[in-house]
Amino acid sequence: PFPADPPQPTGGGDRNSIPLYDFPNQKVVKHFLPEMPLRTSALRTLGGYANVFALESFIDELALAAGADPVEFRLRHLKDSRAKAAIEAAAQRAGWRPGAKGDGARGRGFAFAKYKNLACYVAVVADVTVDRSSGKVRVARAVAAVDAGQIVNPDGVVNQIEGGIIQSTSWTLMESVRYDRTRVGTRSWADYPIIHFEDVPQVEVVLLDHPEDRFHGVGEGSQGPAAAAIANAVANATGRRLRALPFAPERVKRALA
Structure with a gap:
């Protein structure tokens, strides 16, 4: 039998593809491919990581086009008071x-998501530095x-x-599997870079407790917002928008050329 894709609201490949923002015109299209030339498996968050990266990157582009601050723009288009509170707490x-x-080398970015649109709310601010000569991006701090x-x-x-933020930093800046139509080319850890201790960002977490509510899982809540916050910080630093992951040095240098 063909594999099944979990339905909304949790979703699978389309997890977090439906914006939480109050936009009157939205169209979301999912392409589910039950057969693949290579065996695949689930990434932590399923589609949540990539979809939040794309969605929250575009929200920043909309804010820029509107001449609005990214945080203010998000607050303006949200009705959910708890979403707003998370955004305000991270920003503060x-x-x-x-x-x-x-300033060309340093920048700050913001992103937000409610995981699966029904679990934990997470807002992230990322501070990055970009070495324009080498193309290396480093996340110095995340809140x-x-x-x-x-x-x-x-x-x-x-x-x-x-x-989740540290793992997402590694995914976003360096992790990638090489493959072609017949086989996977990445065969060992020597071929698959991951973040080292010297590149782990300083992370601060603010907890917003709601004892009147049930408890929500948080294990996969921060990966998507962290990726988008890093992307938005790189755009803020350099004026260039990167839309493909990971932000490996060669890709960054090409974008800045």
Whole structure:
């Protein structure tokens, strides 16, 4: 039998593809491919990581086109009060300055998502540096605010959000499997770069507790917003929008050329 794709609202490949924002005109198209030339498996978050990266990158582009601050633009187009609270908490803890511009090498980005559109709310601010000569991007600091409903184990929530941001930083900046139509070319850890300790960002997490609510899972909530915040920070720093992952040095140098 063909594999099944989980339906909305949780979704599979289309997880988090439906914007939470209050836009009057939306069209979301899913292309499900039950047969592939190579065996594939699930990435943590399923489609949530890539879809939030794409969606929140485009939200920043819309804010730029509207001449609006990215945080203010998001707040303006949200009705969910808890979504707004998470965004405001992350911006406040990070010391967000509306309209701040990057200097060509340093930048700051913002992103937000409600995982599966029914679980935890996570907003992330990322500070990056871009070495224009080498193309290397480094995430210096990330600040996250998370609303996971009733927080039973605060340390556990912080650990999950921190781990998700660090993993997402590695995915976003360097991780990639090489393949062609017949086989996978990446065969060992020597061929598959992952983040090293010296490149792990400083991460701060703000917890928004709602003891009147049930508890929500947080294990996959921060990966998508972290990726988009990094992308938006790179765009803020350099004025160039990268739309393909990962942001490996050669790809960054081509974008800046």
